[in-house]
Amino acid sequence: MARHEPLLPNAGIVARREYRDRTRSPLFIASTIVLMGLALAVALAPIAIRYFDRLTVTRIAVVTPEDGLATNALAILDQLLNTPPSGQADPDWTPPFVIERADEAASMDALRTGDVDAVLLVDRHPSGQLEIAYRTDGLGDQQRAQLVSVAAFGLGVLDWNANRPAGDPFFNPIFRLEPINVPTDAGEPVDPQELASRSFLGIVFVVLIFITVVIYGMWVATGVAAEKSSRVMELMISAASPRQLLTGKVVGIGLAGLTQYLAIAIPAIGALAFQDRIAEAVLGPALASEAPLVGLTPTLLLAYGVFFLLGFTLFALIYASMGAFVSRPDDLQTLSLPLSLLAMAGYLAAIAALGGGGGGGLTRLLSFVPPFSPFVMLARVMTGHVEPWEVALSIALLVGAIVVVAAVAVRLYAAGVLLYGQRPGVRAFVAAARRAG
Amino acid sequence: MSLDIDRVTKRFATTVALDDLSFSVPRGRIFGFLGANGAGKTTTMRICLGILRADAGEIRWEGRPTTDLPRRTWGYLPEERGLYARMTVLDQLVYFASLYGQSADRARREALHWLTRFRIPDYADRRAEELSKGNQQKVQFIAAILHEPDVLLMDEPFTGLDPVNLALLREAFVELRDAGRTILFSTHQMEAAEALCESVAIVDRGRLVAGGPVRELKRSSRARTLRLGVDGETLAPWLAQLPGVVAVRPGAGFAELELGAGAEPDAVLAAAVAHGASITRFEVAEPSLEAIFVDLVGRPAGDEATLAEGGPSDDAEPAAESMVEGAA
Numbered sequence: 128m129a130r131h132e133p134l135l136p137n138a139g140i141v142a143r144r145e146y147r148d149r150t151r152s153p154l155f156i157a158s159t160i161v162l163m164g165l166a167l168a169v170a171l172a173p174i175a176i177r178y179f180d181r182l183t184v185t186r187i188a189v190v191t192p193e194d195g196l197a198t199n200a201l202a203i204l205d206q207l208l209n210t211p212p213s214g215q216a217d218p219d220w221t222p223p224f225v226i227e228r229a230d231e232a233a234s235m236d237a238l239r240t241g242d243v244d245a246v247l248l249v250d251r252h253p254s255g256q257l258e259i260a261y262r263t264d265g266l267g268d269q270q271r272a273q274l275v276s277v278a279a280f281g282l283g284v285l286d287w288n289a290n291r292p293a294g295d296p297f298f299n300p301i302f303r304l305e306p307i308n309v310p311t312d313a314g315e316p317v318d319p320q321e322l323a324s325r326s327f328l329g330i331v332f333v334v335l336i337f338i339t340v341v342i343y344g345m346w347v348a349t350g351v352a353a354e355k356s357s358r359v360m361e362l363m364i365s366a367a368s369p370r371q372l373l374t375g376k377v378v379g380i381g382l383a384g385l386t387q388y389l390a391i392a393i394p395a396i397g398a399l400a401f402q403d404r405i406a407e408a409v410l411g412p413a414l415a416s417e418a419p420l421v422g423l424t425p426t427l428l429l430a431y432g433v434f435f436l437l438g439f440t441l442f443a444l445i446y447a448s449m450g451a452f453v454s455r456p457d458d459l460q461t462l463s464l465p466l467s468l469l470a471m472a473g474y475l476a477a478i479a480a481l482g483g484g485g486g487g488g489l490t491r492l493l494s495f496v497p498p499f500s501p502f503v504m505l506a507r508v509m510t511g512h513v514e515p516w517e518v519a520l521s522i523a524l525l526v527g528a529i530v531v532v533a534a535v536a537v538r539l540y541a542a543g544v545l546l547y548g549q550r551p552g553v554r555a556f557v558a559a560a561r562r563a564g
Numbered sequence: 565m566s567l568d569i570d571r572v573t574k575r576f577a578t579t580v581a582l583d584d585l586s587f588s589v590p591r592g593r594i595f596g597f598l599g600a601n602g603a604g605k606t607t608t609m610r611i612c613l614g615i616l617r618a619d620a621g622e623i624r625w626e627g628r629p630t631t632d633l634p635r636r637t638w639g640y641l642p643e644e645r646g647l648y649a650r651m652t653v654l655d656q657l658v659y660f661a662s663l664y665g666q667s668a669d670r671a672r673r674e675a676l677h678w679l680t681r682f683r684i685p686d687y688a689d690r691r692a693e694e695l696s697k698g699n700q701q702k703v704q705f706i707a708a709i710l711h712e713p714d715v716l717l718m719d720e721p722f723t724g725l726d727p728v729n730l731a732l733l734r735e736a737f738v739e740l741r742d743a744g745r746t747i748l749f750s751t752h753q754m755e756a757a758e759a760l761c762e763s764v765a766i767v768d769r770g771r772l773v774a775g776g777p778v779r780e781l782k783r784s785s786r787a788r789t790l791r792l793g794v795d796g797e798t799l800a801p802w803l804a805q806l807p808g809v810v811a812v813r814p815g816a817g818f819a820e821l822e823l824g825a826g827a828e829p830d831a832v833l834a835a836a837v838a839h840g841a842s843i844t845r846f847e848v849a850e851p852s853l854e855a856i857f858v859d860l861v862g863r864p865a866g867d868e869a870t871l872a873e874g875g876p877s878d879d880a881e882p883a884a885e886s887m888v889e890g891a892a
Binding site for chain 1: 610613615635638640642644645646647648649650651659660662663664665704707
């Protein structure tokens with residue numbers, strides 16, 4: 128059999144050349160800058176959302192049969208909710224809440240259409256005790272609900288003070304939250320803010336991993352095809368073994384991808400680390416400390432890094448063997464289409480997983496099956512509620528698939544690189560793959 | 565010691581590229597591997613390099629089969645030239661040499677030495693795409709020798725070079741031979757082979773037609789070269805009608821003719837006289853390699869080989885299954 132040739136140093140030499148070639152290209156630098164900006168925007172999105180939230184007006188409808196109760200309820204809610212930040216007098220400040228009395232039917236319609244954010248229903252029992260319900264579409268803002276419960280208590284005190292004869296005992300008003308149409312995840316209600324920000328992040332990450340895997344994968348394929356069409360391959364194949372060449376190419380371009388990833392992730396992590404201070408500067412101290420910011424976490428970034436590397440390696444190996452089968456880079460489109468469709472299927476399944484709280488059984492299955500798993504499992508990690516063993520199993524299967532695909536890819540690559548002048552075609556590729564297998 | 569091609573057979577699908585081919589290249593010599601396109605020259609070199617594996621037979625260098633030899637034994641100039649277009653000349657020379665285990669410092673020094681020798685020192689820091697074809701070819705030649713290989717396999721090294729560069733490359737060949745390198749080069753240009761080689765192998769359709777020292781080939785050949793000068797006339801059409809006569813260098817008033825078996829110089833002279841030509845020169849000379857080639861193969865080496873269906877041209881490609889070695 129052929130001579131025994133260790134991977135190093137040649138795979139390293141090839142990888143270094145590939146890395147330099149990529150990272151010095153203007154396209155690489157430009158795309159890094161664009162993606163860096165995008166990642167920063169994502170990292171700071173929760174602050175931006177709150178910044179704009181501050182400028183929007185929240186409407187609360189009060190429904191009650193008694194005029195006196197209505198007047199009191201409006202006054203108390205206004206005092207509790209419409210507090211200027213830090214008590215400072217700011218001439219530009221406008222109250223963030225509009226509180227109005229309405230009848231029940233109209234206010235329920237308005238709640239459904241989103242014209243009002245919440246409805247406060249105040250009723251009186253025959254015993255004289257007040258019964259107060261705070262109705263929201265979805266779970267609503269938890270902090271606000273707490274403030275409203277305080278308001279309900281105050282309303283009870285005021286009412287007792289004004290209407291009950293002396294000596295009558297004080298009944299704590301009955302207060303309950305009535306969230307309607309609450310999204311649930313495995314029976315647990317999900318905080319809508321967290322849900323929204325998670326699926327937003329999830330979409331960004333899934334789009335990013337799909338684009339980078341396909342783009343870097345195509346770099347590998349076009350790199351191989353270009354070496355072939357420029358006939359440098361003739362020199363390379365006599366200087367190094369196919370295994371060394373293929374490994375060097377995938378590692379070099381993978382490292383270039385990783386460099387881009389770090390260039391993107393480090394500013395984003397920096398923004399996360401300082402997000403409290405940024406929030407304070409943008410929103411002012413009162414609003415900044417209002418609620419914990421939900422968004423990018425180092426764990427999610429790590430998950431992205433792992434699934435990107437494994438997904439890229441798997442796809443890059445297949446792309447490389449495809450690149451070896453075309454005589455001109457132009458022909459690559461034809462051959463790479465099925466692979467792009469495969470990646471696209473994983474991408475769509477991942478988007479589905481982001482939708483309904485982790486997706487159905489098929490999505491769950493696909494989160495273990497390479498080559499879909501890098502996209503789908505990442506999406507599941509993004510939406511939360513994934514057991515650690517599930518992630519571990521998905522990664523293990525992915526690594527196993529990479530080992531198998533690498534063995535076949537090296538043979539395909541060796542077979543393909545010296546074929547010139549043949550029409551590229553999926554059939555020829557599959558036939559060679561069968562022989563190589 | 566020598567490079568031994570020993571009964572090598574190689575098939576691509578249904579066609580036979582090499583058919584029981586045997587010859588030996590003595591160590592420290594320049595050896596010409598002569599044949600038309602598709603004769604099997606590139607396939608033989610690829611088997612040497614371990615890119616292809618022979619179906620039968622073996623190639624050995626100093627008694628060891630090629631599969632046991634490290635890659636740096638060989639320096640290869642492929643017929644299909646190619647460099648990394650956007651890499652500088654010096655960078656890629658160092659890159660290729662480092663794949664063969666040469667240190668970067670030494671490779672850089674040697675590369676600059678050879679670039680200077682080939683009169684292109686200023687191109688060291690230029691991108692390969694800025695170079696002319698001839699200069700790229702010289703760079704590729706340097707890439708083949710920087711790691712100081714024992715054996716140089718040069719596939720059509722002189723194609724496309726202008727006379728100045730041709731002379732530079734021939735000098736380099738001689739210098740490398742004097743330094744102890746063994747050079748096997750393929751060509752279909754017989755002048756180059758005649759000028760450089762002590763020994764040759766003539767192949768046709770994967771079979772060895774003749775081989776050995778050039779002097780012996782000439783002595784034993786039936787072919788003769790005839791130089792015929794005719795006053796004031798371009799090459800007359802009657803020449804082409806003479807059986808066994810091929811005009812290899814037709815010119816105005818002068819022609820060099822290769823006489824195959826059965827063609828006699830007397831017959832040419834008689835024909836010239838019969839056609840009323842005024843003869844200015846008539847010389848029967850030792851046959852050129854071209855004449856020997858034509859005599860043995862039946863056509864000049866510049867002609868494309870006529871192949872069996874789907875034939876094994878060195879460019880049109882062999883089937884995939886045969887090329888997967890080196891992968892395990």
